[in-house]
Amino acid sequence: MSNIDFEKFSKYSKPGPRYTSYPTALEFNDDFTYERYLKYLDEGTDKLSLYIHLPFCRSACYFCGCNVVFTSKEEKLSQYIEYLKKEIDILAEHLDTNREVIQFHFGGGTPTFYKAFELDEIVTYVKKTFPNWSKDAEVSCEIDPRFFNEDQMKVFQKHGFNRISFGVQDFDPKVQQEIHRIQPYEITKAAVDLARKYGINSINVDLIYGLPYQTFESFKKTLQEAFTLSPDRLAVFNYAHVPWMKKTMRKFDETTLPAPDVKLQIFQYTIDFFESNGYKMVGMDHFAKPEDELFSAIAKGELHRNFQGYTTKGGANLIGIGLTSIGEGSHYYAQNTKDMKAYEAAIEAGKLPFERGVELSEDDYLRKAVIMELMANFSIDIKRVEKEHGIDFKEYFADALEELQEFVDADLITVTDEKISVGTTGTLLIRNIAMPFDAYMHQYGGNKKSFSKTV
Template sequence: MSTIDFEKFSKYSKPGPRYTSYPTALEFNENFTYDQYIHYLENAKEKLSLYVHLPFCRSACYFCGCNVVFTSKEKKLSTYIEYLKKEVDLLAQHIDTSREVIQFHFGGGTPTYYKAFELDEIVTYIKSKFPNWSQEAEISCEIDPRFFNEDQMKVFQKHGFNRISFGVQDLDEKVQKEIHRIQPLELTQKAVELARKYGIKSINTDFIYGLPYQTLETFKKTLELSTQLNPDRVAVFNYAHVPWLMKTQRKFDETTLPTPDVKLQIFQYTIDFFESNGYKMVGMDHFAKPEDELFGAIEKGELHRNFQGYTTKGGANLVGIGLTSIGEGERYYAQNTKDMKVYEAALDAGKLPFERGVKLSDDDYLRKAVIMELMANFSIDMKRVENEHHIDFKTYFADALEALQEFVEADLVTITEDKITVSTTGTLLIRNIAMPFDAYMKKYAQSKKSFSKTV
C-alpha cells in the first residue's frame, strides 16, 4: 500500500452507512405491511438462510451497538425459548419448509449465555420444522469466550456447526477495562483450542479499532498477540460511535477516542500486518487465509454482503427469527420488533412479531446490486450491470460518476470504459466511495446523528 497523507485523508471522516443492507435500516418503515411480508414468505422459492437472535447478555460491553437485553434471570432466557418456538411454528405455516437450508447463524447478545441443553433444544426444534439442511450448509455461532464450555461445544458438534466467530475486540488491559470487557488472551486461546478440538474448520476472530485509549502502538501489540490464536478469518471493525442510539457509549470520554488520522494509521497497519502474515483482505473489514472459501469467492466474483457481514451464500432468502431480527429477500427487508413485550404479545395473538421493513423499488434493486458489488469486490463491472438491469450505466449513474471524480483525481478509483476499480489505498474509504450510488444520502447530508463516521 502506498504511503498515505493521513491528515489529508481524515477529511473523509463523515457519517455514512456500512451497507450491510441497501436501502439501509433507516429506510425501514411501517408502509411495508404485515400482509406484504407474509406474501413474500409464502411465494419465495430461494434456498433458506436462518438467523436466530439470542439477545441476552450478563453485563454490558460499553462499545456494543447490538440490540441486547441485560439480565441475570434464567427464567427470562427459558421463556424466550418458548416464544422462539411459537415464532418458528408460525413461520413454518407461511414458508415452504421443504426449501433447502444453506445457512444458519446464532447471533446476539451472547448466544452461549444459554446452557448447552437450551441451545440443543432451540436447534433441534428448528430442524424439526425446517428439515432439509444442505450437506454444505454454513452453520455458525457468535461466541463470547468468557461464556463458553465443552458441553456447549458438544451440542455444536452434534448439529454440524462448522464456523465459529469469537469476539476479542482488543488485548490491551487498559482498553479492556475502559470498554467493560476483561478478557485475557489465555481465556480466548482456550476457547479457540476447544473449538479446534471438536473439529471446527473455520474460526473467525473479531477486533475493533477506534476504541478509547487505543493507539497505533497498543494495537500493534494486540495484533502481534492475536497471531497466537491463528484464526482462519479475522474481522477488524471500525468502532461505530453512536451515543445518541447506545446509552452505554455515553460512558466514554470522547477525548480518549483515537482521531480519524490515527484510526487510518491503525487500519493501514492492520492491512499490511495481516497481508504479511499470509492473509488476504476480503471486502471492507475482513481478512482470510487464501485457502478459506471467502477468498475463493472473491476470485470467482461470488462474495456477498449481508447483515452477517461477508458470505459465500448469496442469493438465499434470509429469514430473521427472534427479537429485532432482520430478514432479507430479493425484493424486501423485514424486521421484527425490538420490544420484548410487543414481541411476546404478537406471538400470543398468533401473529409474527414483524414491525417494519421496506419493499425494494426497481431503482433500489439496481443500486443494491451496484453497492454490494462494490463493497464485496472493490469493483463494478459496468457492462454486466447494464446487461442484467437493462440500463445505460454512465447515463443512469451520471451524478455518481461525477461525484467519484475526486477519488479518481486522488488515485483512489480508476474508471475505464466498462469497469470501476478501487485502488488498494481506496479500500480504506470504501464506504465513502459507495455513498455516491446511494439515492437516500441527500436527505441525511445535514444530519450528524444518522450513521457512524466512515473513518
C-alpha cells in the same frame, strides 16, 4: 500499501452507512405491511438462510451497538425459548419449510449465555421444522469466550456447526477496562483451542479499532496476539460511536477516542500486517487465509455482503427469527420488533413479531446490486450491470460518477467504460466511495446523527 498523508485523508471522515443492507435500516418503514411480508414468504422459492437472535447478556460491553437485553434471570432465558418455538411454528404456516437450508446462524447478545441443553433444544426444534439442510450448509455461532464451555461445544459438534466467531475487540487491559469487557488473552486462547479440539476448521476473530485509549502501538500488540491464535478469518471493524443511539457509549470520554488520522494509520498497519503474515483482505473489514472459500467466491463473483458480514451463501432468502431480527429477500427487508413485550404479544396472537421493513423499488434493487458488488469486490463490472439491468450505466449514474471524480483525481479509483476499480489505498475509504450510488444520502447531509463516521 503506499505511504499515505493521514491528515489529508482525515477530511473523508464523515457520517456514512456500512452497507450491510441497501436501502439501509434508516429507510425501514410502516409502508411495508405485514400482509406484504407474508406474501413474500408464501411465494418464496429460494434456498433459506436462518438467523436466530438470542439477545441476552449478563452485563453491558460499553462499545456494543447490538440490540441486547441484560439479565441474570434464568427464567427469562427459558421463557424466550418457548416464544422462539412458537415463532417458528407461525413461520411454518407461511412458508415452505422443505426449502433447502444453506445457512444457519446464532447471533446475539451472547448465544452461549444459554446452557448446552437449551442450545440443543433450539437447534433440534429448528431442524424438526426445517428438515432439508444442505450437506454444505454453513452452521455458525457468535461466541463470547468468557461464556463458553465443553458441553456447549459438544452440542455444536452434534449439530454440525462448522464456523465459530469469537468476539475479542482488543487485548489491551486498559482498553478492556474502559469498554467494560475484561477478557484476558488466556481465556480467548482456551476458547479457540476448545473449538479446534472439536474439529472447527473455520474460526473467526472480531477486533475493533477506534476504541477509547487505543493507540497505534497498543493495537499493534493486539494484532500480534490475535495472530498467535491462527484464526482462519478476522473481522477488524471501525468502532461505530453512536452515543445518541446507545446510552452505554456516553460513558466514554470522547477525548480518549483515537483521532481519524490515527485510526487510518492503525487500519493501514492492520492490512500490511495481515497481508505480510499470509492473510488477504476481503471486502472492507475482513481478512482470511488464501485457502478460505471466500477467495474462490471472489474469483467467481459470488461473494456477498449481508447483516452477518461477508458470505459465500448468496441468493438465499434470509429469515430473521427472534427479537429485533432482520430478514432479507431479493426485493425486501423485514425486521422484528425490538420490544420484548410487543414480541411476546404478537406471538400470543398467532402473528409473526414483524414491525417494519422496506420493499425495494427497481431503482433500489439496481443500486443494491451496484453497492454490494463494490463492497464485496472493490469493483463494479459496468457491462454486466448494464446487461442484467437494461440500463446505460454512465447515463443512469451520471451524478454518482461526477461525485466519484474526486476519488479518481486522488488516484483512489479508476473508471473505464468497462469497470470501476478501487485501488489498494482506496479500500480504506470504500464506504465513502459507495455513498455516491446511494439515492438516500442527500436526506442526511446535514444530520450528523444518522450514521457512524466512515473513518
